[in-house]
Amino acid sequence: MSNKKELSSQFYKLRLFIFIEFAAAAIFTLLNISFHADISLLAFPLSLIYFGISVWFNIKKLFIDTDGKNIYAAIKLNEYLPYFLFITFILRRAGEIGTPFIIDVFAVLSWFVVFVLAYLNSRKLYPAKNKLIIQGWKVAPAERKFKGIGKVLFELADWIDAFFWAIFTVLIFQIFLMQLYEIPSESMVPTFLIKDKVFVSKIDCGPKFPLTDVGLPDFRKYKRGDTIVLRNPHYSLDRKSEVKTVTSQLIYMLSIMQVNLNKDVDGELKADPLVKRITGLPGEQLVMQDGTLYRRTKASDIFEPVAADSKYATWNLNAVNKNLKPYIRSFPLNSQEYQEMLDFEEERRNYDLAAAEFQAYELSRQLRKYITINKDTGSFSTPSLSENNLFMNLQRITKGLMLQEGGTEWFDKFICSWIPAKNEVRDLYSEANFRLNVMTKITFGKLVVEYARLISDGIPEEKWVENSELLNLYNSAEHLDWYIQGLLDERNMPVFPANDSDGNPKYIPDNCYFMMGDNRFNSLDLRHRYEQKETALTSDDPLSVTYYSMMEPQYINKKYIIGKPVLRFWPLGRFGKV
Numbered sequence: 001m002s003n004k005k006e007l008s009s010q011f012y013k014l015r016l017f018i019f020i021e022f023a024a025a026a027i028f029t030l031l032n033i034s035f036h037a038d039i040s041l042l043a044f045p046l047s048l049i050y051f052g053i054s055v056w057f058n059i060k061k062l063f064i065d066t067d068g069k070n071i072y073a074a075i076k077l078n079e080y081l082p083y084f085l086f087i088t089f090i091l092r093r094a095g096e097i098g099t100p101f102i103i104d105v106f107a108v109l110s111w112f113v114v115f116v117l118a119y120l121n122s123r124k125l126y127p128a129k130n131k132l133i134i135q136g137w138k139v140a141p142a143e144r145k146f147k148g149i150g151k152v153l154f155e156l157a158d159w160i161d162a163f164f165w166a167i168f169t170v171l172i173f174q175i176f177l178m179q180l181y182e183i184p185s186e187s188m189v190p191t192f193l194i195k196d197k198v199f200v201s202k203i204d205c206g207p208k209f210p211l212t213d214v215g216l217p218d219f220r221k222y223k224r225g226d227t228i229v230l231r232n233p234h235y236s237l238d239r240k241s242e243v244k245t246v247t248s249q250l251i252y253m254l255s256i257m258q259v260n261l262n263k264d265v266d267g268e269l270k271a272d273p274l275v276k277r278i279t280g281l282p283g284e285q286l287v288m289q290d291g292t293l294y295r296r297t298k299a300s301d302i303f304e305p306v307a308a309d310s311k312y313a314t315w316n317l318n319a320v321n322k323n324l325k326p327y328i329r330s331f332p333l334n335s336q337e338y339q340e341m342l343d344f345e346e347e348r349r350n351y352d353l354a355a356a357e358f359q360a361y362e363l364s365r366q367l368r369k370y371i372t373i374n375k376d377t378g379s380f381s382t383p384s385l386s387e388n389n390l391f392m393n394l395q396r397i398t399k400g401l402m403l404q405e406g407g408t409e410w411f412d413k414f415i416c417s418w419i420p421a422k423n424e425v426r427d428l429y430s431e432a433n434f435r436l437n438v439m440t441k442i443t444f445g446k447l448v449v450e451y452a453r454l455i456s457d458g459i460p461e462e463k464w465v466e467n468s469e470l471l472n473l474y475n476s477a478e479h480l481d482w483y484i485q486g487l488l489d490e491r492n493m494p495v496f497p498a499n500d501s502d503g504n505p506k507y508i509p510d511n512c513y514f515m516m517g518d519n520r521f522n523s524l525d526l527r528h529r530y531e532q533k534e535t536a537l538t539s540d541d542p543l544s545v546t547y548y549s550m551m552e553p554q555y556i557n558k559k560y561i562i563g564k565p566v567l568r569f570w571p572l573g574r575f576g577k578v
Helices: 002-031 039-064 068-092 101-125 149-176 239-254 335-349 353-368 387-392 394-403 407-416 428-456 461-466 468-486
Strands: 178-182 197-201 227-230 274-280 285-289 292-297 300-305 493-496 512-516 528-536 546-551 561-570
Touching: 002 039, 002 068, 002 101, 039 068, 068 101, 068 149, 149 178, 178 561, 285 428, 335 428, 335 468, 353 407, 353 428, 387 394, 387 428, 387 468, 387 546, 394 407, 394 428, 407 428, 428 468, 428 493, 461 468, 468 546
Parallel strands: none
Antiparallel strands: 178 197, 197 561, 227 274, 227 561, 274 512, 285 292, 285 493, 292 300, 528 546
């Protein structure tokens, strides 16, 4: 009698949980209905077909007909139900128009019920584990005994089943709990090297269901110095691109990481996500000059060095741990070049603007001695103010200044246009770039005058290479070009966020952060855009020298932070917390 009561109780509970599971699946399926003529239309019929087949085998066959011979089909259909519904969840949101937030909430809740009960109910249905429940069935489950080709096919099916179970389990695990991440670049050297493998914790960073804002809350409190994994804001994060990203991740997992469709418009694999370090916090305004990061807040309008940043910022890779050096692929500067950079920055800081003003007027006066205007050569054509163009075309520009009408006037304006602003008060970055602009102009002016003298004196061009003054000036020009075009944007950053139009400071908003790589000379991070743009060195000179810049700092909202590296597990020699 007691066995019958126990049987009845267990059978009732199992049937109740199966009915609850499929009621939740029915709600989920109805929420997949779409009225848009795009891929989202597939979600409802696909989920309805799978739902119908599962109901037939689980409810009709097992609990109405009590036909145990279908039990293994029912188990497998039940086990895969939440994963199949998960795919249709993505399909429903992969169309041109998304779903309302409230629909997402109910879909997620119903899916979660299916996910939990599918696991529990499937375990209860296995005959070996619940012999008591199947005692009263009309047809008892048959034992699975195979021979010959049947055994081979069964083993193959079992392996395929295990494979898909692993794929879907890892997929869910990576979305909500923990993700394996392989470091793709050297932007975080020496903290991470290329091919380092790390575990990234996601559960406390507010993981969300794909293509929705529904998920777990963000429990983590971020602080300066935290390494984090974030979505790459240089790529579009609109709905269309997010659909492509999620779809490519799903295909990547299902293809055993052999097919990666997450590519940009040029067909190159996207550098997404990124691993960087938090260097700027809400309520701060930043500026970086000569490798030192400064901050100020509403409490103080004075920029002060961020001491913590110097612990992570790596400018001279030649000084890192000797055991790491063999594994570093790129050294942007050797030891000599690094020292030359420091010397150049010291020279710029000590550059005498008063002396430069005198030199500017003197260069204008000296050039006039060599002017021999020839009306047949036409009017002077204003050259590009790119520092590279000015130095590359010195001979042509000099001849134009000497021979063409308007050349002298242009040179006078260009070489002296910075003087009215020489005593203005500027921030660290703006003052440094103002001086770079003046240094470039004075060097250019000296070269022009020296070329004009050589031309005027009739010295053959083959003799110019013997001119020590010319060689020294070209050496200065090369250093300017090397620093401006090669190091300026990596070594420094303008005031960010930029002041408003009235000069009042703006600050990083709440829940937003600024990140950089540790290897500052080899990190395209939140300081930069991916395209070069011709930019004036200073806004305080109407005829400023220009250069091709990638500088465009930005912050990101914490919702784009997807995890935090917590453990480096490969290579074994550097195993440990990060």
